[in-house]
Amino acid sequence: DTAVSQTPKYLVTQMGNDKSIKCEQNLGHDTMYWYKQDSKKFLKIMFSYNNKELIINETVPNRFSPKSPDKAHLNLHINSLELGDSAVYFCASSQGKVYGYTFGSGTRLTVV
């Protein structure tokens, strides 16, 4: 059983399109996150939800909109995709603040 699963693994799309990435965790964790990893492998937080409530919303273009229908799911919708959105997007979950993250295996988004 995969603890944090993301779909799709790869996503190639044209500029201007709208796309979604889905994430599900079966660990019973109360907090979920979206991180973006750029070409230099730098990981930067985008959003976090705690029990379906948005608690972290970094300086991210408003073309990016997270949605958490329940505490086991966190989706990321991206409107009007741009070339600069190309990156690997990671979903993660945690229980509380101390114990670290469990990451999904990532979604490699390529905008052409």
Added chain:
Amino acid sequence: TQLLEQSPQFLSIQEGENLTVYCNSSSVFSSLQWYRQEPGEGPVLLVTVVTGGEVKKLKRLTFQFGDARKDSSLHITAAQPGDTGLYLCATRSTSGTYKYIFGTGTRLKVLA
């Protein structure tokens, strides 16, 4: 802005050699985590250190937290090709308790 600097940025060594990678900040860490990320996968938590001067061992990996809690090191003894990956340190941001910031990463390659 809190920054975590890791060094070296890249490291390529032969199987059987020892190595140390470092994580430094100008701020005091509340706690610090080390992750390893393999190609095509998400980061996996290796260890969390909390107390200044703390040393933790995980098989051939030794993690040390600086006395002043502003730096940490990861030492690998007799490196193996399976140790190849991106090593990341992370700490809770001073601006948000659920928010972790990640270091700049060390890319390690162990040659057989």
